[in-house]
Amino acid sequence: MSGRRLRVDPVACDAFGHCAELVPELVGLDEWGYPVVEDRACRPHEVGSAELAVKSCPRRALFMEAVAEPDSPPSRRAGGLRPPGSTATGGLRRVTQRR
């Protein structure tokens, strides 16, 4: 299983809140009006509205990110050493798409 996930850049975000209106199934707002995005891949029927949310954000703070299960080919490293943070991704291997 692989898919795409909606993410927010918290530095860019200015709490316009359009995302929560466009994709309430994926985005809620906290008590200060900032988006809380579901930590999961979009379901097929949600992809269209997630992409619309990305396009509509006045601060361009939203983006889609590819998520893959850890079983997909990991990048093998010589010496058995892992890069920083590679153990702390909660089993998800994250690859950010170029924008």
Added chain:
Amino acid sequence: MTTVEAPPAAARLLKGLDEVGRRHDLAAHQAVHGPLPLPDRRDRSFADRLIRAVADAGLSGRGGAGFPTAAKLEWIRRQRRRPVLAVNACEGEPASRKDHTLAAGAPHLVLDGAELVARAMGAAGVSVCIRRADQRAAGSLTAAVAEREASGLVSTEVAVRQPPEGYITGEESALTHWLDGGDARPTFRPNRPAVLRSHGRPTLVSNAETLAHVALIARHGPAWFRSVGTAEAPGTTLVTVSGAVRAPGVREITLGLGLDEVLAAAGAEAWGAVLLGGYGGTWLGPEARGTALSPTALAARGASLGAGVVVALGAGSCGLAETARLAAYMGEESAGQCGPCVFGLPAIAGDLRELAFGRPTGTTVERLWTRCAAVERRGACHHPDGVARMVRSALGAFADDLHRHLSAGPCPAAAAAPTVLAFPGPTGERPWR
């Protein structure tokens, strides 16, 4: 987890520095630690050997995150461009003095480590970063760099740089951004591990103490490094003990030492709680007294050694009052970029103020828990995560105080208590450059 036999004072990094205010110049440094084994310029296997030695030693970063140093070096080495090295001695933690102690007293040990790593990585430059307000350490480092240049010990340009003051300005992405000409504020890194860059170059940010350990591992080997400490957490580490102790200060301890032994060595008497790691660390109650200072034993208590901060709270102090002041300070020290941090931390501090000094109800406590969850993992850096962790641990460690405050309002200690935790003065509108 067994505690090692080693005494509380295990001078490796601090060898020869027992006298307060002492500083090792290059000659004194070499007399104490011996000459630095530097590779021949054509030695292509040096990087492999250094990284292997650091890996075998089991050295982990001493800046707070505790990531394995060898893996970080390997990760930077695999980048296409030549990297630059940032030696991080900024030490934004107000209760930490270890990096200052090293920079002021043993600058050559830190610079030895930097030189080794710079040569192994083929670094295009080294920035030694020290707080602006710490002129003593900055002067010590600047003098040490000049001495090394005169002795032909440097292979690349080494510059002492002084980023602006602040709790967060030494965070690795903030520091890198500042070195790149931007604000000393954290940057959003969507995909981890992220390679930090300044002037287009991969930037290896390494804590000053970590590099000092590298300098000793290169001299004495990984087996020597592992000869103290535990198998899981080998070697020594610097801690800064403060608060309700008779002899506050920086101490070098073997990892795995019991928390109570560290406190006893600093002359703590009846302590009610300890703040461990840093201001975004964990409050531990007296039931944690026997806990070994090692990652696994601490993780079982939801804690970590962090930057080595140990603040003892006397039995007569009000933990809720301390936590309220601490949370307010951490809110003020937000970089002001991410909504959940900008609004969440002051809200959390407000709830704590009500718990400590007002007439709180159960709703206040519930709201506080909710807000801790609401700020967690929602910033560009881990600043809000640290606050959430610290506040949650306080509600556990000070559960008895909490019940008293809920039933009877502020305790006398909350009303009268002098602050055990130290806070730098208000910075207000701060320069980020």
